[in-house]
Amino acid sequence: MHDLPIYDVLPQLKKQLKQYSSAVLIAEPGAGKTTRVPLALLDEPWLQGKKIIMLEPRRLAARSAAQFMATQLGERVGETVGYRVRMDSRIGKTTRIEVVTEGVLTRMLQHDQELANVGILIFDEFHERNIHGDLGLALALESQSMLREDLRILVMSATLEAEPVASLLQDAPIIHCHGRQFPVDTIYVPQPVNSSTEKAMASTINLALLQHEGNVLAFLPGVGEIRKVKRELEMMPISKNTVIRTLYGQLSLTEQDAAIHPEPDGRRKIVLATSIAETSLTIEGIRIVVDSGLSRTQVLSKRSGMSHLMTVKGSKASADQRRGRAGRTQSGICYRLWSHQEQDALKEARTPEILSSDLTSLALEIAAWGIQDPKELRWLDRPSEVAFTQAVELLKALKAVDVGGRITVYGREMLNMGIHPRMAHMVLKAIPLHCGYLACLIAALLQERDIFKGNRASENCDIQARIDYTFWRKGKQLPSLDDSTIDEAAIQRVIQETRNIQRQASILDESDAGVEWSGVLLSFAYPDRIGQCRGDGRFLLSSGRGVELSKLQPLSHSTYIVAAVVDDRGTEGRLQLAASISESSLYLYQEESIQQRDMITWDRDLQGVKARRRWMLGNILLKERPFAKPPEEDIAYALLDGIRQEGLQLLPWNKVSIQYRQRLQFMHMLVPSDWPEVTDEALLATLQDWMLLSIYGMKNRNDLQRLQLTNVIEQNLLSWEQRRELDQKAPTHMNVPSGSRIPIDYSDPLQPIVAVRLQEMFGLEDTPRIGGGRVPLTLHLLSPAQRPVQVTSDLASFWRGAYFEVKKDLKGRYPKHYWPDEPLEASATRRVRQKNRETRIGDFNVTQRKNF
Incomplete structure (x- = not known):
């Protein structure tokens, strides 16, 4: 068997591992790396009689590799070569090569971080990016860095991108080895939308049997699909000289061996398999591969934090691995149940489990290692922060780690x-x-x-x-x-x-x-x-x-x-x-998880605060009772929430308080830096600041109606100086020449308005101003019937010009009223005619009285 391609690079590999503590071996399918490399390194001087531990992602491949290597040595499994998988092991006192799977390497590292009796760790088929493989490599690198500089680490793969791994291993040398691959023709058989995968697979398998020689290996995503395809095939007129075998992880060793080894009676064989048959296994006589292009993987939902099995399209690397199964021992044929275009659209490699799976076990392992933050370890792909946080929160709920994320005594019991x-x-x-x-x-x-x-x-x-x-x-x-x-x-x-x-x-x-x-x-x-x-x-x-x-x-x-x-x-x-x-x-x-929560909230139907005591299990309401005497502060905060929900219209606004807000807004527009904004949005945003103390003891809308909003705003938003300045610069009324007190309308803070009858303004030469003389009032001059006849902010100009046109019109409509030719010389009046002779009006002042 020395014609295998791996033998061409073994001298180079040995040389590099003698010189360096790490290496990356990229060997194409059929090169023989899995079963030849461990045996070749067994007598290397630097190993000093210590063990070789090889991590194999799948149990079936681990047993098969150990069995083959033991056979090569003329021994039984458990002597020089053994294996350890979950709940099964064949290890003896003389075992030097151990093929292990899943979390077995992690258990070894946790038990002995130094790995004192191990000379080299081999990570086989690392391209599968099993979460245990990524974790094992991260912990092994930590052990190598902190405790064992002499510990060798070898990463092997058929399709892995080598440079990132070499970089992770401190620029480890990369050795490439070509494979022993016979030519494989590829036939694309695209399926109609919504067609049955199982029926298409069965039909294609049947077609391949008729057109080609050799055994068939068919890849399906899961056990359910395997069973359906098997039933479909059994209903087809397949030759009695053909037997159907299944191959997946849950089968017994006897059933798995039956799928892998040749049929004793020489019959042709159809092997319906999951992705377990992609790598590290050679199934005798396979010349035909039929690939559904699908696989099943555990995916963590970011929305719910729950994992679920999902059927996904494979990657280009996976498709190439499956295709290569047809050319391990002779030329073959591969049927792909998709199109050329779909092939081009496939992602290059599968998503690493560490980026898509439940990380609870990984988080517990890291905590047991003595680390709370995965960033402290070296990863090819760092675990998802969201998934890791969810995992730690679950471990806290299970009492496996403490509030700081450190493993507890109970957590170690769980880990064991x-x-x-x-x-x-x-x-x-x-x-x-x-x-x-x-x-x-x-x-x-x-x-x-x-x-x-x-x-x-x-x-x-x-x-x-x-x-x-x-x-x-x-x-x-x-x-x-x-x-x-x-x-x-x-x-x-x-x-x-x-x-x-x-x-x-x-x-x-x-x-x-x-x-x-x-x-x-x-x-x-x-x-x-x-x-x-x-x-x-x-x-x-x-x-x-x-x-x-x-x-x-x-x-x-x-x-x-x-x-x-x-x-x-x-x-x-x-x-x-x-x-x-x-x-x-x-x-x-679940007593520890049940929380008592007092719910003091605004009830829109009641238009008041509702107080209830609830017993909650997470988001589940177990029971609820009235809460008789809730704290006044909590009621006040709930009342504030009600105002936010309903809006400021829930409060008792009247003409006086509305004008007060408008006056404040006028001052804010005048000097924004010194005066508070009192728009609805601003008042709601600062509601707690100006309202909270005034509503203690209140519970509902009716109680709120007792509020004097002018006082509330004044006392909580203005200083004493601002209150005085407000009266001076934004008065509530204007005293006009007739002696009337006319309210000022601040609804438009940029243009305050006074609506006054024209006759009450006789004798006033210039437009009155507010805001410290900076803002002229806009005058709506009214007819005796209270209808506007002129709008002006320039009263002097009005008297000089437009007044005489207005006078003609008003005199015609209101002949009994007084319309003087010289309005500035006339006396203002609220009556139809002046009571006395015309006299000139002296100085005019805008005055203000305080309103409460």
Whole structure:
């Protein structure tokens, strides 16, 4: 096997790792990097007999790689080469190469930050950007920098952009290796809009079988699609010499091996697989790839903070990896169920999980490392700040970290469980309640695929039904039932996973804790997803998110539920798994989360302040009672809110207070820097400053009517000097020559108006001025019938000219009234005629009396 391309670069790789502490190896598919590099480094002097740890993103690939390397050495797995994956390991005292997955490397680093017995960490298939891989690399770089300068780090990939990784590794050398790839022809088979992916895949697979030789590897996004395509194929006239195999993570080792290895009887094979088959696996005899172009990934909703599985289009890198599966051992063909144009529009690489997934586990790991801010670590892509903040807030609610984000003793207990912090918290809380086994079973049900299939799953979203069925199947140990709505393999995996979690938590009891406990235990795991019924199967979650059941079912009538699995797409999230919980259980087991809130608010219907005492669980109102004696200050603030909502018209404005505001606004326009603005907007913006003290003891609109607004504004907005200046420069009235006191209209602060009968102005030569002589009054000169005959701000000019035209008209209409030829020599009058002889008016003053 020394003809593999990787052997051409192994000398260079060894040289670089001898000289440098880090390196990046970019090896195309088929080069042989996964199984040859660890073996080649085993006897390097710098390793000094220490271990090689290789992180493999997928469990199946980890087992397969370990098995192949052990075979190359003529040994069994667990001797020189072993593996460790979650809940399964083959490691011995002589093991030097360990292939590990998921959080196993993180556990090793947390247990021994120095990694004293490890010489090199290899991150294989790093282009998959698994969140555990990114975290493991960040922690490994920290360990290398602070504790182990001699620790080697090697990042390997087939499609990764090498330069950013090399830069992260302090300008590590990059080694490139071509692959051993046979020619693969690509055929694009674009599908009509809204067509069935499963039917199209089955038809294309059937066509490929007829036109080409060899086995078929078909890529589908998930288990549901695999099953549907399998059913479609079984209804087609496929040769009896062809067998259909499935390949995905939840299958047993025996089933996975059956998909990977050649058929014993030599039959052709169709392998329906998820993205698990993209990398690190060679499935014998594959010459045909049929790619749906889809994959399924966990996506965190920024809106709700909940994760949900989403089917997404793959990337160009992923499509190339899948296409390459057809050319691993000989030339092949690849069918893509999309067009050339769609191919060009695909993104270059998949979005790293760290940018799109739930970061709760990562946040707990970082806290356990002794860091609260992820910026303190070196990342290829730094975790999303929003998602990280949400994760820390959840950890605080679960008591895993303190208010400063530092891990607690209880948080370390959760971390040691090796499961998601939500599940770990649930199990640990269940133990003193003697519900430990039930909690382990629920955790297993939530981590494995749903044991109900098809309509049965959507018609019954109650997790209790799954619990009851699993208990029954476990107790009966019956052979598989002929029921297409039950996934017997999933049940067996749930039972096995339950036992694994039991062992981890040292729980021995396996009794049935009873129906009522399911919701209680779920509420420990999902305190943010406790829901209150809004009718018709719709619920409001304590987080504020709305969710609903797709079909009417017993759970629809529950007053309270706990949502475990939610499809968060759409306006209302779709409930997929939940449990009912009683109100009494909420008060008993969520007591710390229930908050008493006094709601003192303005009620528009009552036109007054309403005081209620509420008991809230997040955004859920559990109960409400009248609040008899709320603090006066709170009532006053609520009353202010009412004024803001209703507007200033809620206050008792009269002619005097309206004019007072207008006068103030006139002064503000005159000297903006010295005088307050009193427009509606300005008064509402400063409402608390000038109104609060005056409304203590008031509760409603009727009480507000007692306010003397002129006094309120004057006392709270003006100084004593300003009050005096206001009287001088913005008087309320004008004393006209006839002796009348005429109000000044300030509705237009730029042009104050006095409306006065023309006859009352005889003898006044010039236009009166206010504002310290800066602003002339606009005079509306009226006829005896109070109709304007002239508008002027230049009275002198009016007397000299326009008066004589006006006089002719008025004299004709009002002959009994006095219309002198010399208005400046005449005496002003309020009567029809003057009572005395005409006398010249002396000095004229605008005067003011104070109004209250």
